Amino acid sequence: MSLAFCGNDNNSAAYNVDAGVLNNGCFLDALTVVPHVFLLFITFPILFIGWGSQSSKVHIHHSTWLHFPGHNLRWILTFILLFIIVCEIAEGIVSDGFNQSVHLHLYMPSCLAFMAAITSIIYYHNIETSNFPKLLITLLIYWVLAFVSKTIKFAKYTEHGIGLRQLRFGITGLLTLLYGLLLAVEINVILRRRYMCFAHPTEVKPPEDLQDLGVRFLQPFVNLLSKSTYWWMNTFITTAHRRPIDLKVIGKLPIAMRALTNYLKLREAFEAQKRPQGTQPQGPKWIWTALRQAFGKPLLLSITYRFMADLLGFAGPLCISGIVHHLSKENHTIQPPHLGIYFISSQEFLANAYVLAVLLFSALLLQRTFLQASYYVAIETGINLRGAIQTKIFNKIMRLCTSNMSMGGMTVGQICNLVAIDTNQLMWFFFLCPNLFAMPVQIIVGIILLYYLLGISALIGATVITLLAPVQYFVATKLSDAQKSTLEYSSERLKKTNELLRGIKLLKLYAWEHIFCSSVEETRGKELTSLQTFALYTSISIFMNTAIPIAAVLVTFVAHVHLSDDGDLSPAVAFASLSLFHILVTPLFLLSSVVRSTVKALVRSPLKVVNRKRPIRDDWNSFTFQSEQEDEPLAVLDEDICIKITNGYFSWTDGTPTLSNVNIKIPFGQLTMIVGQVGCGKSSLLLAALGEMQKISGTVIWNSSDKKKSELREKKSDLQERKSELQKRGAVAYASQKPWLLNTTLAENITFEMPLIKQRYRAVIEACSLEPDIDILPQGDQTEIGERGIILSGGQRQRIGVARALYQTTNVVFLDDPFSALDIHLSDHLMQEGILKLLREEKRTVVLVTHKLQYLPHADWIIAMKDGSIQTEGTLKDIQNSQPELFEQWKTLMHRQDKEFEKNMTVLERKNLRRAMYSREALKTEVEEEEQSVESDEEDNLSRVMRLRATIPWRSCGTYLSSAGLLLLLLLLLSQLLKHSLLVAIDYWLAHWTSKVITAKIDAAAHNCSLVQVKIADLIHSSYLLVFSLLCFLGIVLCLATSVAVEWTGLRVAKELHHNLLNNIILAPMRLFETTPLASILNRFSSDTNTIDQHIPATLECLSRSTLLCVSALGVISYVTPFFLIIVIPLAITCYFIQKYFRVASKDLQQLEDSTQLPLLSHFSETVEGLTTIRAFRYEPRFRQRLLEFTDANNMASLFLTAANRWLEVRMEYIGACIVLIAAVASITNSLYNHLSTGLVGLGLTYALMVSNYLNWMVRNLADMEVQLGAVKKIKALLKTEPENYEGLLSVSQVPEGWPQRGEIQIQNLSVRYDSTLKPVLKHVNAHISPGQKVGICGRTGSGKSSFSLAFFRMVDTFEGRIIIDDIDIAKLPLQTLRSRFSIILQDPFLFSGTIRFNLDPEMKATDSMLWEALEIAQLKPVVKTLPGGLDAIIAEGGENFSQGQRQLFCLARAFVRKSSILIMDEATASIDMATESILQKVVMTAFADRTVVTIAHRVHTILNADLVIVMKRGVILEFEKPEVLLNQEDSVFASFVRADK
Secondary structure: OOOOOOOOOOOOOHHHOOOHHHOOHHHHHHHHHHHHHHHHEEEEHHHHHHHHHHHHHOOOOOHOOOOOHHHHHHHHHHHHHHHHHHHHHHHHHHHHHHOOOHHHOOOHHHHHHHHHHHHHHHHHHHHHHHOOOOHHHHHHHHHHHHHHHHHHHHHHHHOOOOOOOEEEHHHHHHHHHHHHHHHHHHHHHHHHHHOOOOOOOOOOOOOHHHOOOOOOOOOOOHHHHHHHHHHOHHHHHHOOOOOOOOOHHOEEHHHHOOHHHHHHHHHHHHHHOOOOOOOOOOHHHHHHHHHHHHHHHHHHHHHHHHHHHHHOOOHHHHHHHHHHHHHOOOOOOOOOOOOOOOEEEHHHHHHHHHHHHHHHHHHHHHHHHHHHHHHHHHHHHHHHHHHHHHHHHHHHHHEEOOOHHHHHHOOOHHHHHHHHHHHHHHHHHHHHHHHHHHHHHHHHHHHHHHEEEEEEEEHHHHHHHHHHHHHHHHHHHHHHHHHHHHHHHHHHHHHHHHHHOOOOHHHHHHOHHHHHHHHHHHHHHHHHHHHHHHHHHHHHHHHHHHHHHHHHHHHHHHHHHHHHOOOOOOOHHHHHHHHHHHHHHHHHHHHHHHHHHHHHHHOOOOOHHHHHHOOOOHHHHOOOOOHOOOOHHHHHHHOOOOEEEEEEEEEEEOOOOOEEEEEEEEEEOEEEEEOOOOOHHHHHHHHHHHHHEEEEEEEEEEOOOOOHHHHHOOOOOOOHHHHHHHOOOOOOOEEOOOOOOOOOEEHHHHHHHOOOOOOHHHHHHHOOHHHHHHOOOOHHHHOOHHHHOOOOHHHHHHHHHHHHHHOOOOOEEEEEEOOOOOOOOHHHHHHHHHHHHHHHHOEEEEEEEEOOHHHHOOOEEEEEEEOOOOEEEEEEEHHHHOHHHHHHHHHHHHHHHOOOOOOHHHHHHHEEEEEEHHHHHHHHOHHHHHHHHOOOOOOHHHHHHHHHHOOHHHHHHHHHHHHOOOOOOOOOOHHHHHHHHHHHHHHHHHHHHHHHHHHHHHHHHHHHHHHHHHHHHHHHHHHHHHHHHHHHHHHHHHHHHHHHHHHHHHHHHHHHHHHHHHHHHHOOOOHHHHOOOOOHHHHHHHHHHHHHHHHHHHHHHHHHHHHHHHHHHHHHHHHHOHHHHHHHHHHHHHHHHHHHHHHHHHHHHHHHHHHHHHHHHHHHHHHHHHHHHHHHHOOOOHHHHHHHHHHHHHHHHHHHHHHHHHHHHHHHHHHHHHHHOOOOOOOHHHHHHHOOOHHHHHHHHHHHHHHHHHHHHHHHHHHHHHHHHHHHHHHHHHHOOOOOOOOOOOOHHHOOOOOOOOOOOOEEEEEEEEEOOEEEEEEEEEEEEOOOOEEEEEEEEEEEEHHHHHHOOOEEEEEEEEEOOEEEEEEHOOOOHHHOOOOOOOOOOOOOOEEEHHHHHOOOOHHHHHHHHHHHHHOOOOHHOOOOOOOOEEOOOHHHHOOOOHHHHHHHHHHHOOOEOOOOOOOOOOOHHHHHHHHHHHHHHHOOOEOOOEEEOOOOOOOOOOEEEEEEEEEEEEEEOOOOHHOOOOOOHHHHHHHHHH
């Protein structure tokens, strides 16, 4: 057939121009070509030459981006234009099918129009990004020409009586309208930007965000196409493959999304409601109204998008129905020609299967775009809301009264929960909001369409689904209950695990590991029972998700066959309804969980805090003077007084006042001391002055200036001004009694946001004696101090707190008992160098609360307190004269305190620290180590790291699955494969059955006998229906089997991994605990175990389901049309690359989101704990600023993660749409030319639609799975730890029953080290200790004293020599036996939570009388007697309800209960006062008279009564002799120690 523009029919009316050129249809079409050709010719050179050369030289940065007026409208109109041109092309091709020859003019101009439309938008985009509006004149001309040519064509059609019945008339009309609108948009740009026809063009700057190159989140600024396809994310996601994503890469948030912007927006909404009445309304309604005002618009937009997406979703089933229906019957009707050409009606147009396939493709693209846009807008709004609420909560906290925090009104935990959990719940509510509105509509429309297809039987099927929805809701509630109880058990298990890990050294030394291990296992058992319930309900939920559509389809088709008269079940009806059921099931099931989440969000709304009425703290800034005080200020100024409190009554709560009748004055530039007994209100007085307490009555006046200012001001006559000066309280450097530290470096804790002045910094460090402590820290003063100063001792924390106060340059310094945790030397040094020298020299006003009365002579002013009121105030002389008996009392106390020398306190403190630091350093968390081990050679290894990031952790997956055992694994695999094969079989049978019905009908129609037809139909239906029902039942059973198998596997793995982990950790050598941070090991038991327990099974199920569905769908389509396989290869390659890039970026972003949330939460808890300090320093704005930075960083990561998810989903959905298009075209062609049965066409299309749904789920689950398998990887790393060798050469039965009876110790050439890679800590030690001797070991820190004691228990690696006790070499004994026969008292007392009985004797072997005896020896009997329950009294976690000294005594008692003949005391009396210690020494000598006691001495005088003394230095014994012998030798080291201790 030859080609001709106007066709070459013989009687061709196409060339007939008798009635005038414009009355010829072909000419009209040729006329419309002109504008398109014009545009293509003009713009191509500009695009290729202009931009081609420019882009190579100049990189257009986003700071030049500008949107011309009407930008979005232009994009929307262009998209509509393209769609209608596609319809015009299709219409041309279809109507051309009615002609004998090919008429190019029917579709060629439309093809050119399509190209021109695309060119126009590309051209416009380039002009816009380079801000060159003058070039838009080309587009203006094009729109004019196109509009004119289409108008002429439209007018001619109307003239010839062509109306709406002909499709081409409608299309031409629409195109005319669109070109007109685009012309209007273009004219609008001229009028607004004035780039032509005006003398002065409008100057326009790009948005502020785009001028800041730090803003990388471009979603709000890109054009509509890039917005809807997330095209701008391409470079971001591909670069993630080359370098990891961190905070630098993601940049800053755009202004509109920052927490501050959104907080102001929310505040405005709150304010708007306040104004009319002037009062603040209360209640949830008020809050929700404010939220609606602030964030309602974007939410409405999201809901609109969602509605459009859901309605377009129904195009799928309808198009399938249309395609299959039209393939079953061919129809051609020919219409008479107009204007020499054929016109078709819209019915004929839509009767073409290919047209329906293209329409389906377009509908899918649009639906997916709208759906993702709806998700994105909803989540973005949720994130913005979260930022606003977090800021609001923080501002509320900043104003909270201190008593609310201290009196348990709100705990730190509650606040962290609010920030971490509740704000997220609210964010999720906003995300789910569109579902809440759209799902009911989706369900109703779905049921209406089903009714239209199937009649009454559709309603029966829908009823099945609807009836089971409440069951699903019930299951969902049960699930959340099970989750709650699991949570309770896991927190109990974690508490036990935490104790076990903290006390691991003690457990190993006493051989009690298994007792505690079984206790954890017992709790784990309860947790697993609860997890079983959780798994059961999860599997029911999964089962219902997959089984209900099968049941609904079965019921519907059975009903349809029996109820409809002719039993008409055509493929068109069957597969359309099948697709509809698939669409319906999702909202019905999600609805239950959406409703639950909504209820949760409404119940747990964090806005309760925002709305909570709280007594806000008094601030003395807003102080009003009483009338009687009119002239008071003058007097104050004359007296040089800094703070004056008159008739002050203050309380913490609303009850009785804590401080009453307070009248004090604190002089300028002098040292004021506040003294008094414990609990008399000294700290409260400071806080009252700072405005932290609730003032009942009285006045507090601050005079914020120093002397010179006050002198200057006195000259001013204006009283008012002076008054306002008086009321302002400046910043106060405040060191609280309980030191408050930030989670930053030590240096930053001291400078506290002030610039670092080196000289001053050094002076402060010197004054606080922090030099030696800083030397020990691994990175010096740049060492990160953990949360609440975890790595430091109490004294070090206190000195850092004081150093902060000294470093500040404020006029007033408040020090609240800074000496409480310091020994006498440090206290003296701090007093002399810090307070008397540094602060005095700077003439600062110092208020010092203290118990150390020996410092009173240094005070310029003294305030003595008693029972919440002022006993007296004045100088020491004044008090000596006015209250001689008080002065005498002080004098005796001063004398006694001077004697209290505890020299080695600091040494001990530093030693502990050194141990902690060494262990932190030696092993950073595993993940870092893994990555660091790879990063030794910079360049080539970076690529290896990147490769590692890109590969899926198959090994961890293998570990996970192999933990389940072979049987379960086989069951899992088989059931999954069988289930999916059955699901395919069900649908295939349906196709086969419906096709047979049609062929039977056609045969019957050919024989023309209706009776036979009915019988045949019945016969076919009954036999096919039976098989169909059987398959469905089998399918349902298998659904149950797979859902149970998945959950069972998950449970089995959870049980196995935790059991192995716990047992491995318990038997691991002590070295592991010294080199691994406790938090890191605890993390394996908490978050990682939780991931394995609850998250991996669900992800695994989703992943396997979506993958198998995709595979089976692709299999079915390939079976229906083998040609599909060839075309699908490029799509598969695209898919592979998309998922490869996405997984890496998604993993990074998920980790970034988690890691940015931690500083945010710790900032909240830090702020809550340090409220008084922050407010005293007047640092509220700085902390607010930091909060905004943390919130924005977290929100930035969340936004990028959301955008990345949308990026993936849009691409996967588009690939899905392409698969549908290819499958549709291929199967239509196959059906038309190779007579493929219509049932199979329906089957292929239904499955193609399914692929488009499940493709992105597959990739998302793969990415999630990869992140979650990280938990398995970390646990696996710990499982590789080599356990201690518990077996000995001798069996338990070979060890004598009462060994060691005598307690004789022989040490022969002993060398010991902590690890085979480290240097020895004891070198060639030889000693002999006779039975019953008392031996003291002394030496400086690090001389090997403690290692000596650990060698007896084989806690260290003995690589040379041996220890023989009672003639048995301890290396031959089983560890458990060896350790259970000795007693040791450790330097750090450790008590377990539980009863006193359990703490003394966990093995439950001793009788009550034995326990009481042990307590009596340890001087604890009277204490325990008074406790409720006696031996069964409860000890709090860590022994918090006893003092340090009492805890040490309990540990002594514990050693006495185990009556072993060898007792080792490792600096056991370090935290006991002198009196108790001397009693103990005597008791030990008597109670253990016949036993061998080895004491490692902390204070040398404690071992003067020993039989032998060992002096050690650097792992070698220097002296080994009786103490009296050594004391008589002048040059002995021991003698020098004793002299130093006196």
